[in-house]
Amino acid sequence: MSEDQVTVRRAVEADEAALLGIELTAWDASSGFPSLTPADRTSFFTERSGPEAHLVAEEDGVVLGYIRLQDKYTFPEGSGVLSVNGLAVAEKARGRGIGSILLTAVTDEAGRRGAHKISLHVHATNAAARRLYERHGYVVEGTHPREFLIEGAYVDSLDLAKYI
Ligand SMILES: CC(C)(COP(=O)(O)OP(=O)(O)OC[C@H]1O[C@@H](n2cnc3c(N)ncnc32)[C@H](O)[C@@H]1OP(=O)(O)O)[C@@H](O)C(=O)NCCC(=O)NCCS
Known part of the structure; x- marks a missing residue:
């Protein structure tokens, strides 16, 4: 990993075009839902998921990836649980540890926010992401067999969590 120049910061409105560019090219049938990223x-950004919900990784002023971190619940009893509701790195920048840097950044943020748990969903077919999460201490909390039908094949969905 040689990521000395990669920095992580909160997203701003001006990142919209760069993030849309990543979003439209990052996902495929093994990682996401083709229906959610039509050409x-x-x-x-959406009303429910604005810049404040995202951290971006940047190198030389170029945004190379994002992670979306939101409260999982809206009521106080669940306030210690955060959800990673999206993580993507531009295809050309993969395999350089940027996904790892973003996951470390959300762990740090979760700690600052007093959270005790981070949850996320991943397709069982998404081998690269599953390896990455495992390396960061995420464990499988549950499996939803045949949860989605994606391009003609059933895909299991996994609930993962990291306890802080
Ligand atoms: C999953 C994802 C965010 C990982 O980002 P990344 O910056 O490549 O992550 P890292 O470099 O920190 O590590 C990823 C792992 O996959 C491997 N990898 C991923 N893409 C690779 C590529 N194009 N070439 C070589 N290795 C790759 C890395 O070697 C590493 O595995 P290892 O530690 O066992 O060697 C990225 O592949 C991506 O955006 N995928 C599409 C969206 C997605 O699946 N998001 C997660 C949904 S739950």
Whole structure:
């Protein structure tokens, strides 16, 4: 890993175009839902998921990836649980540890926010992401067999969590 120049910061509105570019090219049938990234999708941020919910990894002023971290629950009893609701690195920048840097950044943020757990979902077919999460201490909490039908094949969905 040679990521001395990669920095992580909170996203801002001006990242919209770069993040949309990553979003439209990062996902495939083994990692995401093709229906959610149609070629004519025109925005990355949404009302429910604005810049404040994202950390971005940047190198020489170029945004190379993002991670989306949100409260899992809206009520106080669940306030210690955060969800990673998206993680993607630009295809050309993969395998350089940027996904790892973003996961470390959310662990740090979760600690600052007093969270005791980070949850996420991953397709069982997503080998690269599963390895990465495992390396960061995420464990499988549950399996939803045949949860999605993606391009003609059933895909299991896994619930993963890291306890802080
Ligand atoms: C999963 C993802 C975020 C990982 O990002 P990344 O910056 O490549 O992550 P890292 O470099 O920190 O590590 C990823 C692991 O996959 C391997 N890897 C991923 N893409 C690779 C590539 N193009 N070439 C070589 N190795 C690759 C890495 O070697 C590493 O595995 P290892 O530690 O066992 O060697 C990225 O592949 C991605 O954006 N995928 C599509 C979206 C996705 O699947 N998101 C997660 C959904 S739950």
